[in-house]
Amino acid sequence: MNPHSATIGADDAVLNADQLERIHAWWRAANYLSVGQIYLLDNPLLREPLLPEHIKPRLLGHWGTTPGLNFVYAHLNRAIMERDLDTIYVMGPGHGGPGPVAAAWLEGTYTEAYPEITQDADGMRRLFRQFSFPGGIPSHVAPETPGSIHEGGELGYALSHAYGAAFDNPDLIVAAVVGDGEAETGPLAASWQSNKFVNPARDGTVLPILHLNGYKIANPTVLARISPEELDHLLRGYGHTPYYVEGEDPARMHQDFARALDACLDRIGQIKSRVRAGDTQRPRWPMIVLRSPKGWTGPEEVDGKQVEGTWRAHQVPFAQARENDDHLAILEQWMRSYRPEELFDRTGAPVESVITLHPAGTRRMSANPHSNGGGLLKDLRMPDFRDYAVPVDTAGTATGESTRVLGTLLRDVMAANMDDFRVFSPDENNSNRLDAVLEVTGRAWNAATLDGDDHLAPDGRVMEILSEHTVQGWLEGYLLTGRHGLFSCYEAFIHIVDSMFNQHAKWLSTTNGIPWRRPIASLNYLLTSHVWRQDHNGFSHQDPGFIDHVVNKKSDVIRVYLPPDANTLLSVADHCLRRRQYVNVVVAGKQPQLQFLDMEQAIEHCTKGIGIWDWASSDGGQEPDVVMACAGDVPTLETLAAVTILRGHFPDLRIRVVNVVDLMRLQDDRAHPHGLSDQDFDALFTTNVPVVFAYHGYPALIHRLTYRRKGHGNLHVHGYQEEGTTTTPFDMCVLNEIDRYHLAIDVIDRVPRLRDVSAHAREQLRNALIRHRSYIREHGEDMPEIRDWTWGGDPAFPPDALR
Structure with a gap:
């Protein structure tokens, strides 16, 4: 049988003779070019006998x-x-x-x-050589x-x-x-x-x-x-x-x-x-x-x-076509069997029967155009996120559900962009408190429905299937063809798409260097149901390590945000939804939590990405005795609670509170576009006083981001230590030593002038940890002073507040 013949009886034909000939010629041409890419350095049209020097020294491809x-x-x-x-x-x-x-x-x-890859013999040679x-x-x-x-x-x-x-x-x-x-x-x-x-x-x-x-x-x-x-x-x-x-x-x-x-x-x-x-x-x-x-x-x-x-x-x-004469002869016979002289003219361009x-x-x-979706991409029609602000009259006294507030913004983004914006989730948007979007659209569903089903609709725009891979793939395809979206997921299980994130980040990084590829909308992850509020589901649901994985990628495409409350989340979300050509990772809890910044403060703080919270600090613009830094909503809460404890015991202690929203601000500006200069970093954290840092994820990442800073040796990070179980929210913090008591003890141990005057305070903090453990085992919930704690505004909390 001749594998390249293409004749068929007219009585059985779907394609007429001309159609058949053109399809077969195009196929032969494509196959010829494919073999040439794998094997050839030169002599692309075989216009002379094939020689060893025409063959690539390393043969790669499939x-x-x-x-x-x-x-x-x-x-x-x-x-x-x-x-x-x-x-x-x-x-x-x-x-x-x-x-x-x-x-x-x-x-x-x-x-x-690629104008240099011309449609002629020289262009074909370049095409083959580059592969x-x-x-x-x-x-x-x-x-x-x-x-x-x-x-x-x-x-x-x-x-x-x-x-x-x-x-x-x-x-x-x-x-x-x-x-x-x-x-x-x-x-x-x-x-x-x-x-x-x-x-x-x-x-x-x-x-x-x-x-x-x-x-x-x-x-x-x-x-x-x-x-x-x-x-x-x-x-x-x-x-x-x-x-x-x-x-x-x-x-x-x-x-x-x-x-x-x-x-x-x-x-x-x-x-x-x-x-x-x-x-x-x-x-x-x-x-x-x-x-x-x-x-x-x-x-x-x-x-x-x-x-x-x-x-x-x-x-x-x-x-072995370069080294083995028999293999070289097989390659030449193989390539000539496609009859290239019939497929390409004397200049090397495809003949008319191929190009037609x-x-x-x-x-x-x-x-x-859909395969270069940035060219089709339109800016989202965005409502003013300030209109969704949570009122904050006094920091740390009122509560709110940050992602539920975000859901109201996403609802109106959806309503204004009903042809090019969708939200995606393997865990159900309701679970992630984004259910406000169901006020304007349903869940996409074209299978059977039953009475009592909730918001299922063939034209729904909320995409839910219990497969992180499928959700990620849908969103990537949607973004790559010129649209916008957001992916919300339980933090521990976003790891399921680690390799998909890898490929998408590499795609973005590569396309940044390809002029004809137009920028696409950013891939936005909202990681909620996070490690510090997975106490009920237990150890299997506790893993903040996706951030570490993301930070491995090139700095031109990755961004990580840890907004501490609803208003900062709104500001961050507005920013991320407007950006192109990034992977944005936003980590925010869905449970009721204290709110700290009003909207104008939130905008200012998020614009900087990192900053001193004057209202929580007591250094008065002087050199502090200690810097207490925090990144993440629960670490921020525990840091502020530790500040009140310390100021109650040591009213003259100079504490500077630094909150981090944009995690990449910690890296230096030589390594990341968002990184702080050494001068700015040193101004915030100093170079000679202890820094006790409560961080949402694994502590090693903070050290990795800051290892070149002058004061890195003074940095002491508390974060997730792979300690977890089914327990109470506060006990999760205690198990991993990011709670207020451990943070306060660490400050006492690291500020030299407190070592000789802190015995009673240290003892009370240890006793509080013992009482906590006994209480949760008897009552199944956290102590009232933990559950009901608010920032009091007055820093002079008495020592007996721990009793």
Whole structure:
């Protein structure tokens, strides 16, 4: 069998002879360019015999999935032109990177983005040389690839990204190729459920294409080895009607795939028309299952071992083309089998029969505006966050639920932006106290409903599914295609998406250096139900370490905020929702808590990101005896309570209270754009007095951020020590020694002039800790003096306040 023949009987044809010839020619061209990227440094059109010096010294990349990806791309191009479709291409098998690069070059988009990669022989040589080469581009689908919204560095997110792109894009079709290796991941398995959250009247359409080529690096794939009946039951159980295309004869496969694709697009059109006419029944969406050989059209055999159709085709089918004459001959024979002289003219440009297969302008999938979403992004219409202020007449005397207050702001942001803003949560927005948004929209839901269900609606804009991966993937796809959103999550379980955050942060950092990539809206995390208020759920729900993970990323894309009360949270949220090209992490509790700053104070404090709270300090502008610093709502409360204790015992003690909202202010300005200069840092914290720092998370991070500061040796951080259980809120603080009593004792121990006069105060603090432990074990709640504590305004609290 000639793997590159493309003839079929007219009685069985869906494509006419011209269509078939053009599709096959485009596929051959894309495959040729893909092989060239993996292997060649020079001689791109094989106009002379292939020599060892034409071969790259290090052969990197993945061939096995690439011809299937190119095959699908060619057929989508035909459909786009015939039907004038608005389509983007999400490639789950990300290491098929040579394919989309080849497609973008054939479509001319690559040259538009990178003028030095011209559509001629020299440009082709540059295209080949840069692939997986120092100073070039990665081997997978990456930000550098025009038309991509999906980083190919990890697997599992093709469908969730595709659905995120489709939300609120009613005319968009997202073709999402799911690799059969990718289909084994948990995130991908959960994301099949996304079709229950699509509103056909308002949203676009995802067309899943499950690509079964049988193998991963060495192992077979599960879905390729189960029976056809079992696979069919699985996909229908997910809510799809699958169309099957399988074989290895290109002629037959072209016709079969064209037939299946037309049937899917016809079905999508029928569904859209029916729903827009008023049918409310959830549709069963079409999908395609493409079963093709691994490394299709590649060498059948190398060194006496089968390659095509086996795991050996997964990466580089043979790796000694530079050193082994037999391998070199196989490579030349392989590349010449695509007949490049028929595909590229004398200058090296694609011939007319190839370039006429792709659509024009922005209908090209590599140039579709949705794949460069910053170009479509509009600023949010934002209400004035000051209008949602919590009244604060006296600091630390009234309580409020910070995230519930934020919910009222988000409600009105939603109401003003009903086509490009959504809130996402795996834990339910109600649990995170953001339920005010349900006053203007429902929860997106297109499955069955029952009497008594709460705010379920096909056109809802609150996105809830108990899969952190799926929620993150939806939001990323939504942002990357030019919209805005917010992701609220329990703090301990945001770790589930650590690797997804990694990839998104890397995408942002990379695109900062790609001029044609337009900035997108920031990815905003609200971490609530945090470590200090997970006393009821216990140790499993207590982990503030996501901040440490985030801070590992480049400083040009990450920001971390710890607002201590509702008004600072409002100010921070307004700032984050307006920003572009960042990952913003905001940590704020949802439980009732004391409020400290009125709105004008909050704005001033958040603008600085860090500052002295004069109303809580007693240094009077002089050098303090101690600096008491805090970052986070509960650490702030406990610090202020410790201040009242200390000032009651030692009225002449000079205490400076420093509160941190923007955590990156602690880093120096050489390491982070928000970092303080050494002069400003030293002015706040001094260089020679002890600093007792109560921090929301793991103490080591504060030391890491400040290790280059002059006074770093004076810094003593209290934070989470991996001590936790099911207990009371205050006991969580005690177990980890960030409570008021431990903080006060630490100050006493570190201020030299207190050591000889503090015995009675120290004893009372220790006794208070003993009483606390006894009380909670008998009553099951914190002592009244803890539960009911407020900032009294008068610093002269008597020592017997502890009795």
